[in-house]
Structures are given as structure tokens and as C-alpha cells.
Amino acid sequence: MGMLCSFIRFENLHELKRLCHWGPIIALSVITICSVVAIIDSIFWYWPLDSAGGSVNFIMLINWTVMILYNYFNAMFIGPGYVPLGWKPEKPEDMMFLQYCKVCEAYKAPRSHHCRKCNRCVMKMDHHCPWINNCCGHRNHTSFTLFLLLAPLGCIHAAYIFIMTMYTQLYHRISFGWSSVKIDMSLARRDLSPVIPFGLSAFAASLFALGMALGTTIAVGMLFFIQLRVILRNKTSIESWIEEKAKDRIQYYQTGETFIFPYNLGSKWKNFRQVFTWTGIPEGDGLTWPVREGCCWYSLTVEQLKQKKDKQVRSVQYRVIENYGGACCPVTKGIKTFFTTPCSEEPRIELQKGELILATRGLKHWMYGDKILEGGGTTEAGTKNRGWFPRRCVEKCVYDNGTDQTEGKKGR
Ligand SMILES: [Zn+2]
Ligand SMILES: [Zn+2]
Numbered sequence: 352m353g354m355l356c357s358f359i360r361f362e363n364l365h366e367l368k369r370l371c372h373w374g375p376i377i378a379l380s381v382i383t384i385c386s387v388v389a390i391i392d393s394i395f396w397y398w399p400l401d402s403a404g405g406s407v408n409f410i411m412l413i414n415w416t417v418m419i420l421y422n423y424f425n426a427m428f429i430g431p432g433y434v435p436l437g438w439k440p441e442k443p444e445d446m447m448f449l450q451y452c453k454v455c456e457a458y459k460a461p462r463s464h465h466c467r468k469c470n471r472c473v474m475k476m477d478h479h480c481p482w483i484n485n486c487c488g489h490r491n492h493t494s495f496t497l498f499l500l501l502a503p504l505g506c507i508h509a510a511y512i513f514i515m516t517m518y519t520q521l522y523h524r525i526s527f528g529w530s531s532v533k534i535d536m537s538l539a540r541r542d543l544s545p546v547i548p549f550g551l552s553a554f555a556a557s558l559f560a561l562g563m564a565l566g567t568t569i570a571v572g573m574l575f576f577i578q579l580r581v582i583l584r585n586k587t588s589i590e591s592w593i594e595e596k597a598k599d600r601i602q603y604y605q606t607g608e609t610f611i612f613p614y615n616l617g618s619k620w621k622n623f624r625q626v627f628t629w630t631g632i633p634e635g636d637g638l639t640w641p642v643r644e645g646c647c648w649y650s651l652t653v654e655q656l657k658q659k660k661d662k663q664v665r666s667v668q669y670r671v672i673e674n675y676g677g678a679c680c681p682v683t684k685g686i687k688t689f690f691t692t693p694c695s696e697e698p699r700i701e702l703q704k705g706e707l708i709l710a711t712r713g714l715k716h717w718m719y720g721d722k723i724l725e726g727g728g729t730t731e732a733g734t735k736n737r738g739w740f741p742r743r744c745v746e747k748c749v750y751d752n753g754t755d756q757t758e759g760k761k762g763r
Contacts, residue, residue: 366428374481381563386416388560389509392516395549415505422498431488432637434463434472448649460638461652474637477587489637492626499575506564513561520549585614585622597654600661613646666711669745675702684741688716698738718742
């Protein structure tokens with residue numbers, strides 16, 4: 352019923368298109384296969400209508416499926432919450448503490464980040480999850496985490512059913528002979544007439560579903576503990592990365608600052624209560640956040656601005672010496688480039704001989720950076736000019752003393 356309500360409540364039915372993506376298709380297939388096979392196996396192994404145990408087993412099984420799907424669809428369709436287009440802080444003097452998103456034409460509220468897949472600035476963005484084909488952020492953090500908790504629990508129950516069904520079936524086949532197809536060895540119906548014979552295909556299906564259930568338990572279970580850590584520390588994966596870069600920046604320039612992460616409220620319980628409330632709706636509007644003592648509202652965004660400036664100073668300019676078409680694993684750029692392609696969904700950028708690139712990070716055979724457009728500026732997120740490219744297609748620009756680059760460094 353709850354699920355139905357959350358379906359009908361959508362102001363935006365176009366959100367249904369989120370289902371047409373490999374992530375939700377695979378996730379929903381796994382949920383369907385495991386649930387259907389578990390229900391069929393339960394009928395064989397523990398007939399639900401003859402005993403209290405059988406009924407409880409069956410009701411619990413249905414319950415897992417409903418709760419898993421409910422939280423899954425909530426995480427997908429309620430979404431993370433987006434910063435309103437054109438948003439700016441109430442006090443105009445606060446604008447200087449915030450980054451500006453050209454795509455959303457809005458200031459980036461504290462803790463929000465622009466997601467290229469969603470093409471919006473996402474409130475308290477943690478990451479873009481391909482399995483729900485949406486971002487995990489402020490509004491869906493609760494349902495997303497509950498899904499990550501319930502899916503492994505449901506899978507463990509299902510795996511137990513698969514194992515017990517296969518065990519009892521095999522045991523009795525061996526005891527009574529393989530030819531005796533017409534036996535039903537469910538615990539409660541041992542002495543009654545058979546319902547359906549458990550054939551080889553049913554056995555194979557149970558084995559297949561068992562593999563899926565165990566795989567899901569391990570993979571999703573790990574994701575649950577990652578999210579639990581995020582919630583208890585009130586620090587998203589992106590913010591952990593910003594904090595790490597802050598330490599690195601402070602150490603590099605020996606500025607003597609100390610960076611205190613502002614949103615960790617000091618107690619795990621307080622942090623937990625920010626996400627899990629009795630109403631089911633997380634605390635706050637997603638734009639303003641309570642901060643711990645000694646920090647101000649903009650402690651983190653100011654740090655982000657410093658890092659952005661530092662990145663421009665510390666990045667290195669490269670000139671393209673070889674055209675590159677933007678392929679993930681380019682065949683013509685050498686075997687090492689081919690095999691060491693970065694394992695990320697970040698885009699590749701096309702290169703034309705003579706173009707200039709501002710590289711911000713690099714691997715041995717690949718680099719990541721922005722194209723420098725005519726007029727001198729680099730591009731904002733959302734355009735096709737930022738991404739990975741093979742290192743062998745570019746060479747470092749050499750400057751005389753006194754260029755922008757060296758001046759920038761001297762200036763610090
Ligand atoms: Zn944006
Ligand atoms: Zn996203």
C-alpha cells in the first residue's frame with residue numbers, strides 16, 4: 352500500500368524513465384528472481400498452510416520483498432533533493448563564500464554538488480548510484496540506507512530456504528531413488544501425497560538464485576556499512592575527499608591552519624538523528640545545516656573555494672601533439688594506454704592537435720583535465736571539455752620565467 356502511495360504521489364511521472372537503465376533492470380531482476388524462487392522453494396520445503404512455522408517463514412519472505420521494493424523505489428523516485436534552479440543565499444554578502452553552478456544558474460548550497468548524470472545540483476550529494484539510477488543525497492539517504500540493510504537480510508533468509516530445499520530434495524532423492532519423481536519431501540507434508548515434483552530445472556534455478564543471493568549479501572552488505580559510516584560521522588564520501596585535500600593543501604603550503612569538518616555534530620547519535628527521524632523525513636531543508644561549535648555555516652564551502660583556486664595554481668598546462676577520438680580503450684595509442692584505461696564513469700575528451708589542456712591529475716598513461724578554450728577560461732561542469740585522455744597525446748608546455756604559471760606559484 353505504501354509503495355502504491357509513493358507511486359501515485361509523483362508530481363513528476365517522467366521520473367519513471369529512471370527505470371530504463373541497466374542498473375534498475377539488473378537490480379529488479381535480481382530481486383524478482385530471488386523472491387520468486389524463494390517463494391516456490393518455500394512451498395516445497397516448508398508448506399505455509401499446515402504449521403505456524405511454515406506460515407511465519409512465508410509471511411516473512413513476502414515481507415522482505417515488499418519492504419525491499421518499497422525502500423528501493425523510494426530511494427529512486429523521491430530522489431536526493433535538488434538545489435532550486437537560480438538559488439542564492441538569503442544574505443547577498445554570503446555569496447562570496449559559495450561556488451556558482453553555471454548549469455543550474457544557482458549558487459551551490461553548502462554540501463551540494465553538481466551531478467553530471469542528474470544534471471542538477473544535488474543536496475548533500477554522496478554519490479550517483481547506477482543501481483537506483485539516481486543520486487544518493489539528502490532526501491533519499493534514509494530509504495537508500497534501509498534498502499542496503501534489508502536487501503542482505505532478505506537474501507540471507509532466501510539463501511537459507513534455497514539451501515534447505517535443495518538439501519531435503521537431494522537427501523530424499525538419494526534415499527528413495529532418483530526415479531521416484533512423484534515424492535514431495537517438504538517437512539510438513541512428508542506423509543501426504545505430493546504436490547509438484549521438484550525436477551532438475553527447479554534444482555538448477557535454486558542453485559542459480561542461491562549464487563545471486565549470496566553475491567548480493569556480500570556486495571550490498573559492504574555498501575551498507577559504508578553508508579552507516581557516512582551517517583554516523585555525518586560526512587559524505589565527497590566530503591571525506593574534500594577533507595583529505597584540505598589536509599594536503601595545508602601541509603603543502605604550511606599555512607598552519609587547522610581544518611575542522613563542520614557537520615559532524617560530535618556524537619554518533621546526534622548524527623544518526625539527522626538522517627533517521629520518527630517521521631521518516633530527514634532533518635533540515637537540505638540547504639542550511641547545523642554545524643559544530645567553532646565552525647561557521649560556510650567553513651566547508653570556503654575550504655572548497657580555496658581548493659579550487661589551489662587546483663588552478665597547481666595544475667599544469669599541456670599541448671596536444673596527437674589527435675585522440677575519445678575512445679575508452681583506444682587501439683592506436685599503445686598497448687599500455689589500452690590496458691590501463693581509468694576504471695571510472697568519468698568521460699574521455701576528444702583532442703585535436705594544437706589544443707591546450709590544463710591537467711589536474713594523472714595516472715601513468717592517462718591524464719585528467721580541462722580544455723583551455725579560446726579566451727583563456729576553462730570550462731564548467733556539464734560540458735564536453737573535461738575528462739580523461741592518453742598521456743602520450745600531449746606534451747608539457749615549457750615557459751620562460753615570468754609566465755602566469757610560475758607567477759602563480761611565487762605569489763603564494
Ligand atoms: Zn548544478
Ligand atoms: Zn546524480
